[in-house]
Amino acid sequence: MTPQPNPQVGAAVKAADRAHVFHSWSAQELIDPLAVAGAEGSYFWDYDGNRYLDFTSGLVYTNIGYQHPKVVAAIQEQAATMTTFAPAFAVEARSEAARLIAERTPGDLDKIFFTNGGADAVEHATRMARLHTGRPKVLAAYRSYHGGTQQAINLTGDPRRWASDTGTAGVVHFWAPYLYRSRFYAETEQQECERALQHLEDTIVFEGPQTVAAIILETVPGTAGIMIPPPGYLAGVRALCDKYGIVFVLDEVMAGFGRTGEWFAADLFDVVPDLMTFAKGVNSGYVPLGGVAISGQIAETFAKRPYPGGLTYSGHPLACAAAVATINVMAEEGVVEHAANLGAQVIEPGLRAIAERHPSVGEVRGVGMFWALELVKDRETREPLVPYNATGEANAPMAAFGAAAKKNGLWPFINMNRTHVVPPCNVTETEAKEGLAALDAALSVADEHVR
Numbered sequence: 027m028t029p030q031p032n033p034q035v036g037a038a039v040k041a042a043d044r045a046h047v048f049h050s051w052s053a054q055e056l057i058d059p060l061a062v063a064g065a066e067g068s069y070f071w072d073y074d075g076n077r078y079l080d081f082t083s084g085l086v087y088t089n090i091g092y093q094h095p096k097v098v099a100a101i102q103e104q105a106a107t108m109t110t111f112a113p114a115f116a117v118e119a120r121s122e123a124a125r126l127i128a129e130r131t132p133g134d135l136d137k138i139f140f141t142n143g144g145a146d147a148v149e150h151a152t153r154m155a156r157l158h159t160g161r162p163k164v165l166a167a168y169r170s171y172h173g174g175t176q177q178a179i180n181l182t183g184d185p186r187r188w189a190s191d192t193g194t195a196g197v198v199h200f201w202a203p204y205l206y207r208s209r210f211y212a213e214t215e216q217q218e219c220e221r222a223l224q225h226l227e228d229t230i231v232f233e234g235p236q237t238v239a240a241i242i243l244e245t246v247p248g249t250a251g252i253m254i255p256p257p258g259y260l261a262g263v264r265a266l267c268d269k270y271g272i273v274f275v276l277d278e279v280m281a282g283f284g285r286t287g288e289w290f291a292a293d294l295f296d297v298v299p300d301l302m303t304f305a306k307g308v309n310s311g312y313v314p315l316g317g318v319a320i321s322g323q324i325a326e327t328f329a330k331r332p333y334p335g336g337l338t339y340s341g342h343p344l345a346c347a348a349a350v351a352t353i354n355v356m357a358e359e360g361v362v363e364h365a366a367n368l369g370a371q372v373i374e375p376g377l378r379a380i381a382e383r384h385p386s387v388g389e390v391r392g393v394g395m396f397w398a399l400e401l402v403k404d405r406e407t408r409e410p411l412v413p414y415n416a417t418g419e420a421n422a423p424m425a426a427f428g429a430a431a432k433k434n435g436l437w438p439f440i441n442m443n444r445t446h447v448v449p450p451c452n453v454t455e456t457e458a459k460e461g462l463a464a465l466d467a468a469l470s471v472a473d474e475h476v477r
C-alpha cells in the first residue's frame with residue numbers, strides 16, 4: 027500500500043533528521059539523506075512519490091524484502107506475549123531460533139551465541155578463539171569488512187579502518203585471493219589459490235604459529251567487492267588451521283542466509299569452520315540480531331569454565347521471533363533455491379550481456395543474489411573508474427552513475443569503483459529484469475569516463 031505522497035511530512039522528517047541525527051560513516055554537513063516514507067517487498071518510496079527498486083537490500087540484509095507479512099505478524103505476536111526477557115532464561119523464541127539456525131549451519135556448529143549484530147558477533151568469535159587457544163593474534167584479510175566496533179574495525183582491511191584504527195594488538199593482515207587484481211602475479215585461479223595459500227602459510231610461520239589464535243575470513247568478501255574465492259582456497263585455509271592448531275572463523279554476516287543461493291556460503295565450498303558469525307539475513311534485519319555458531323570442540327572449552335562475555339539483549343525475543351519466522355518463510359517459499367536459480371538464469375546472463383555493451387564494466391563476478399560489477403577507465407589496464415577510496419570530486423563519475431540509476435527508479439549499491447547487485451533473495455524475475463534494465467541505462471554515464 028503506497029501511501030499518498032506528502033512532501034510536507036517528508037520535509038519535516040528531513041529537517042528533524044538534519045537537526046538531530048548523527049549519521050554513521052559521514053561528514054554530517056556533506057550528506058543529504060533521502061526521507062523514506064515506506065517500503066514493501068523489493069521497493070521503497072519517498073514522500074514525493076518516487077519509488078525505488080532496492081538493489082541493495084538495505085545494507086544487504088533484507089533477504090526476504092521489506093515488510094514480509096508473516097514476519098511482521100510474528101513480531102507482533104511476540105510483542106503481545108513476551109516482548110523481552112533476559113538472556114539467562116530459556117525462552118521459546120530464543121531456543122527455537124537457535125535450533126533452526128543450528129539445524130542449517132554446516133558440520134557441528136550446533137551451539138549459538140546471540141549478539142545484536144555482526145560486529146559484536148566478530149568481537150565474540152575472536153574472543154572465543156583467543157580463550158580457546160590461549161594465543162593472542164588474529165589474522166584477517168586486507169580486503170574485508172568485519173564491523174564498526176573496536177576489534178571488528180581493526181580486523182577490517184578496507185579503508186574504513188584507517189580513521190578509527192588504534193592498531194589493536196594482535197591483528198595481522200594478509201592478502202586473500204582476488205584474481206582480477208592479483209597480488210601474486212597470478213594468471214589463473216589455480217595459481218591465485220596456490221600463491222595465496224603459500225602467502226598465508228608464510229604469514230603464519232613468520233608470525234609464529236604458537237601466537238596465532240584465529241584466521242578470520244568472509245567466506246565471500248562482501249563490502250570489499252564480492253570476490254568468490256578460487257576452488258580449493260577455503261579448504262586450503264581449513265588445512266592450514268588444522269596443521270597449526272588455529273581456529274578458523276568464517277564471517278557470514280553478509281554472505282549467510284541465502285545470499286549466495288545456499289543457506290551459508292560455506293556450503294558452496296564444502297568447508298566447515300570452527301566458528302561462524304551471522305547477522306543481517308538471519309531475520310532480514312527486521313529487529314537487530316547476530317550471533318556466533320560454535321563447534322563442539324570450542325563449546326567444550328566453555329562447558330565447565332564460564333565464557334566471560336555477554337550482552338543485555340543477547341537473543342532478544344522480538345529479534346528471535348523474527349528469525350524463526352524468517353527462516354520458516356525462507357524454507358516454505360524456497361527462497362534459497364530461488365536465489366540460486368534466479369542468479370544463474372537471470373542475473374548472471376543479464377550482467378554479462380550488460381558488460382558486453384558497456385566498456386566501463388571491467389569484471390562481472392558473483393553468485394546467487396551476490397554480484398559485483400567493477401567499473402574501469404580502461405579494460406586493458408584495469409585502471410579503476412575512480413581512484414581507490416575516492417571522495418568528493420574524485421568520486422564524481424560513480425556519483426553520476428548512482429544519480430542516473432536513481433533517476434531510472436533503481437537504488438544501487440556503490441562502493442569505490444564498484445556497483446553491487448544485491449537485491450532481496452526473493453526478488454521476482456520481473457523485478458530483477460526491471461533493475462537490470464535500469465542499471466544498463468545508467469551505465470552509459472559511466473562509459474563517458476572510459477578512455
Ligand code: PMP
Nearest residue numbers: 143144145171172173277279280
Ligand atoms: N561482517 C560482515 C561480513 C559484514 O558485512 C558486516 C556488515 N556489513 C559486519 C560484519 C558488521 O555487522 P553489523 O553492521 O551488524 O555490526
